[in-house]
Amino acid sequence: MDISSILQGGYQHPLSRSWQGRRTLTKSMLMYPIFITDDPDARVEIKSLPGQCRWGVNKLEEFLGPLVKKGLKSVILFGVPLKCNKDEKGTPADDPEGPVILAIKKLRTLYPDLYIACDVCLCEYTSHGHCGFLNPDGTIDIEPSVTRIAQVALSYAKAGAHCVAPSDMMDGRIKAIKRALIDGGYGNRCTLMSYSAKFASALYGPFRDAAGSAPAFGDRKCYQLPPAAKGLARRAITRDVNEGADIIMVKPSLPYLDIIADAAELAPDHPLACYQVSGEYAMVCAGAAAGVYDLRVMAFETVESMVRAGATLILTYFTPQFLDWLEA
């Protein structure tokens, strides 16, 4: 055999195999999405997301304490209000007594070293379930939407969030949030992570079930990107870099690895996040339950592919398992 034919000599040992990826997965690259509800004592399993629950503020210590001990470094909070009065403008989003703001404060006290990111959106709080304000004809009323989203982001920063992450996909919101953070005195102490390339995906189903945030009518195709839109995704990434995003995110992950690679090329100097969303998680679990593959092997394969594509931060519901698996 020719010298140039031989590759296997370089990866015959587990250690030499680990040298073949330019980056390897570590615990600090994992961010755990968690659902906080407004019943303070709740611990309610989410059927479509095996192993995940909606948690009340009083249960956060029993939930996260063991994970922090295992090396959990960061979480991203999603509010799941079940009792509040949702309205056209998403008023409950920054209610000082609402579950998200209470959870930020509680977690800052309980775990001073835990990095707390907060999803920012209106869909969990609007009566119509859309991510912005609506005109009478059902289209998005963009200017007031962006103003309101920036206001909510600043409220989370003031409550103590280390990072705000707008997932609404409204044009101009990164610039507006950055401005609001700067004017509010948080420009240099709160990270702005943009869901920059967020596609209109069928993979959000379990999340909408978990968060009760499915739109009451219509869909999100006027603000989330069409799955085939590589060009739009690239423009959105560049736009958000120029508007002041500190971290760029691609969502979902596995069907969009080319977009992650594009983002790594377009924003090489920014941390690059990807979100292994609820439907991706549910698919990996379902395939394992059906005997198609081993859960752990498949979970690693998906996440290592994201790292290979260029991700430096991964939002995944598998975080608790990875904290165990990465121990060995």
Ligand SMILES: NCc1[nH]cc(CCC(=O)O)c1CC(=O)O
């Ligand atoms: N602001 C909406 C939002 N925030 C988080 C997710 C999805 C997260 C997941 O599926 O895990 C979505 C998607 C959507 O409903 O359009």
Ligand SMILES: [Zn+2]
């Ligand atoms: Zn959201």
Ligand SMILES: [Zn+2]
């Ligand atoms: Zn939304």
